[in-house]
Amino acid sequence: MDRGTWKVKAGLAQMLKGGVIMDVVTPDHAKIAEEAGACAVMALERVPADIRAAGGVARMADPEVILAIMETVTIPVMAKARIGHFVEAQVLESMGVDYVDESEVLTPADEDNHIWKHDFKVPFVCGCRDLGEALRRLAEGAAMIRTKGEAGTGDIVEAVRHMRAVMGSIRKIKGMSGDELMAEAKALGAPLELMQQVRRLGRLPVVNFAAGGVATPADAALMMQLGADGVFVGSGIFKSKDPAPRARAIVKAVTYYKDPQMVAEASRGLGEAMPGLDVKTLSEESLLATRGW
Amino acid sequence: MTGNGTRVGVLALQGAFAEHLKALKRLKLSGVEVRRAADLEGLSGLIIPGGESTTIGRLMADMGLRGPILRRVAEGMAVMGTCAGMILLAGKTFDYPLEPLGLMDITVRRNAFGRQVDSFETSVTIAALGATPFPAVFIRAPYIEKAGTGVEALGRLSDGRLVAAREGKLLALAFHPELTRDTRCHALFVGML
Numbered sequence: 001m002d003r004g005t006w007k008v009k010a011g012l013a014q015m016l017k018g019g020v021i022m023d024v025v026t027p028d029h030a031k032i033a034e035e036a037g038a039c040a041v042m043a044l045e046r047v048p049a050d051i052r053a054a055g056g057v058a059r060m061a062d063p064e065v066i067l068a069i070m071e072t073v074t075i076p077v078m079a080k081a082r083i084g085h086f087v088e089a090q091v092l093e094s095m096g097v098d099y100v101d102e103s104e105v106l107t108p109a110d111e112d113n114h115i116w117k118h119d120f121k122v123p124f125v126c127g128c129r130d131l132g133e134a135l136r137r138l139a140e141g142a143a144m145i146r147t148k149g150e151a152g153t154g155d156i157v158e159a160v161r162h163m164r165a166v167m168g169s170i171r172k173i174k175g176m177s178g179d180e181l182m183a184e185a186k187a188l189g190a191p192l193e194l195m196q197q198v199r200r201l202g203r204l205p206v207v208n209f210a211a212g213g214v215a216t217p218a219d220a221a222l223m224m225q226l227g228a229d230g231v232f233v234g235s236g237i238f239k240s241k242d243p244a245p246r247a248r249a250i251v252k253a254v255t256y257y258k259d260p261q262m263v264a265e266a267s268r269g270l271g272e273a274m275p276g277l278d279v280k281t282l283s284e285e286s287l288l289a290t291r292g293w
Numbered sequence: 294m295t296g297n298g299t300r301v302g303v304l305a306l307q308g309a310f311a312e313h314l315k316a317l318k319r320l321k322l323s324g325v326e327v328r329r330a331a332d333l334e335g336l337s338g339l340i341i342p343g344g345e346s347t348t349i350g351r352l353m354a355d356m357g358l359r360g361p362i363l364r365r366v367a368e369g370m371a372v373m374g375t376c377a378g379m380i381l382l383a384g385k386t387f388d389y390p391l392e393p394l395g396l397m398d399i400t401v402r403r404n405a406f407g408r409q410v411d412s413f414e415t416s417v418t419i420a421a422l423g424a425t426p427f428p429a430v431f432i433r434a435p436y437i438e439k440a441g442t443g444v445e446a447l448g449r450l451s452d453g454r455l456v457a458a459r460e461g462k463l464l465a466l467a468f469h470p471e472l473t474r475d476t477r478c479h480a481l482f483v484g485m486l
Contacts, residue, residue, distance in 0.1 A: 001413045008412040011432050011472050015343050015376070018307040034390075037352060039307060039345040074388055074404060075345055076433065098409035098433070121410050248355075255306050255352055256328065 004121030009143035012076065012099065012123060013207035016040055016144075016230055020220070020251050021209070023047050023234040025065070027072035033237070036247035040076040040099070042232070043069040048105050048152030049235035049274065052286070058106045060088040063095055070096070078125070083292045084110025086119075093122040099144070100124045102137075104291035105151045105234075114292060117141030127211065129162045129289060131169035132188030134204060136293070139191045145204060147228075148289040149212015152235050154276035156213040158289055159223060163210055167227040173199050212289065215240070215273045217253030217266045224257035239274035246270050299486060302327040302336040306352040308344015308377060312471035316479045330361035337486040338371040341378030343432070343469050346403065349377055350391040359394065366396055371462035373482040379465040380435050387438070397460045398441030405436045405454075417468070419448035419457055422477040429456070429468035436467050459485075 019039025024030040025046060033041050045061040046054065060081050070077045076098035081088035083102055088109075092100050102115050104127050117124040118141035126137035127148035134145045147166070149159030173184055173195060181199060185192045197205050210223030211232035220231045231254055233247075240246045249266040256262035284290075303313045305326035317324040317340075324340070327333060339362065341349070353359055366372060374382040383393045383401035393401075406413070412433055416426035427448070437455040440446060448457035456467035462485050470478035 001415045003411065003413045005414050007414055007430055007472060008409075008432055011430055011469065012409055012412065014309045014312065014472065015345065015432060015469075017309060017311070017344070018305070019345060019348055034347060035351075037307075037348045037355075039348045074390065075347055076409060093410065096408045096410055123409065251348070251352070252355075 006143070009123035010206050013125070013144035016076070016209075017207055018255060019230045020247075020254050021078065021230070021232045022237055022247060023232075024069060024238070027068050029238055029243075030069045030073045032244050033247060034073045034075050036244055037251035038075060038247065039230070040078055041069065041073060042078045042080065042101065042234075043097075044080065047235040047238055048288070049154075049239050050152075051105060052152040052288075060085070060091065060106070063091065066092070066095060066097065080106055081115070082106040083108040084113050084115060086115045089115055089120060089122075089124075093120055097122060102126050102142075104148055104288045108291050114140055125209070127289070127292065128166065130165040130188065131198070132190040133293065134166055134208070135188070135190035135194040135198070138194055138204075138206060142206070144207050144209070146209040146211040146232055149210070149214075150279045150282075151212045151288050152277070153213050153279055153282070154215040154236060154239075154274045155279045156215070156219045156222065157279055159210050159213045160226065162212075162289075163223060163226045163228060166204070166208065170198055170203060174202055214250070215276065217249045217263055220250045221253045221257040221263045224254055230254065235274050241271035246273075300325060300336050301338045301340065301483070301486070302332060303340045303342060304349065304353075304378075306344075306356075307348045308342045309469065309471050310342045310344075313340045313342050313479075316471050316476055319474075319476050320479055320483060322483065329356065330358055333361050333365050333370075336365065336370055338373070338482065339365070340482070341372065341374040341381050342471065343376035343378065346377035346380040346389060347391060350381060350393070353381070354391070362394065363396070366463075369462070371464070371482065371485045372396065373464040373466070373478075375466045375469055375471060376432065376434055379437075379467055382463060382465050397458070397463050397465055398444055399437045399458060399460075399465060400439040401435045402438050403435045404433050406431060406434055409433055415450065417448045417450065417456060421447050421459075421481055427470070427477060428473050428475055429470075430472045431456075431468050434467045437465065
């Protein structure tokens with residue numbers, strides 16, 4: 001019996017595909033998410049919109065909060081560690097968390113190095129803005145990728161930008177010759193072997209979710225049509241007026257993302273979405289997506 | 294019997310349905326994605342993939358798929374369930390908050406090996422697949438705690454836990470044949486159509 005192999009790490013992400021992973025801060029939230037059909041939850045002390053509002057240093061959640069959520073639901077529970085904070089990741093692994101998100105939503109612990117994720121049995125998901133960043137994280141051992149988007153804003157524009165960057169690069173390199181691919185690898189700062197693998201597969205070798213700004217069923221379906229394998233919803237659910245129906249609606253929109261009638265039906269009468277923040281009005285220092293490289 | 298007109302569907306509500314479609318393609322069968330009741334018509338077989346069993350079960354109920362699946366099975370449609378799919382096939386479950394389809398006389402324990410850090414790969418000897426053991430991937434996997442007399446035990450772990458079983462035209466696997474290139478489980482299922 002081999003535990004913590006690449007196949008079981010990347011395989012869990014494959015089982016999450018076509019699903020919605022929801023940020024939750026209490027066991028009650030987690031229960032609502034599970035009952036709405038979430039395929040996993042992200043256990044946090046605060047959702048990104050509140051982290052953004054609170055300012056200061058954002059760290060790994062209190063283990064007490066995470067354990068209470070793990071005891072409440074039967075679906076996988078993820079938790080966030082700061083970029084480069086491998087001890088927070090060790091703590092989460094020791095607690096039996098199912099996936100660690102090395103996340104720019106928390107304040108980075110290391111501005112030069114991300115966690116060397118091959119050292120862990122627990123799988124990691126990491127954010128990216130383009131193909132180069134995705135492949136650097138993969139090279140470090142991430143078993144799942146997500147766009148960074150701009151968390152806590154309810155503005156989908158950055159998630160779209162990042163997903164288009166990743167998918168556009170993949171389409172571009174599919175037709176490249178070896179020498180062109182080497183030049184592209186240099187330009188993207190990506191390991192050549194992984195570039196070759198992407199060219200061969202015509203996609204990332206791991207599951208790629210959308211994250212950072214999803215607030216409505218239509219946002220979720222948009223990301224799916226752009227090529228996402230599934231969707232993370234952070235503040236979008238529990239910062240909205242009526243979380244449970246919105247959560248169910250986003251789950252439906254992800255399954256039936258190619259069917260506008262179903263997305264329309266799912267979107268009806270949900271009440272107010274989370275209050276949004278136009279990313280263009282944010283100062284450079286308050287952007288989360290620029291954390292990490 | 295397989296041949297022209299053999300149609301196999303893969304329940305595409307959530308989970309690793311694309312991987313199952315790929316496995317069918319390797320066997321020169323084109324699978325169809327099943328998201329609505331109408332997609333079930335004319336299918337000889339249905340695969341319920343790995344994924345999150347609560348998500349799949351919830352959508353199945355919400356979208357009115359339960360009744361039509363049960364009706365098609367009564368009409369002779371074969372079903373293979375892998376991991377989450379096995380939970381849905383069960384007659385009785387532990388640790389599953391929804392009602393399974395209740396098609397097989399098996400009692401299934403969900404997340405039976407622990408959390409993700411306890412997920413594992415191992416080889417399982419399944420006589421129905423030949424002498425070469427099957428490379429089995431278990432991810433937050435269930436197993437069959439009890440099986441009725443009409444259920445044929447196909448494969449066990451070395452500690453004796455039952456992880457593969459067949460009952461008539463129904464096939465339940467606790468692991469993920471869709472995550473390996475070995476198509477013998479899919480071929481076994483296609484042989485049952």
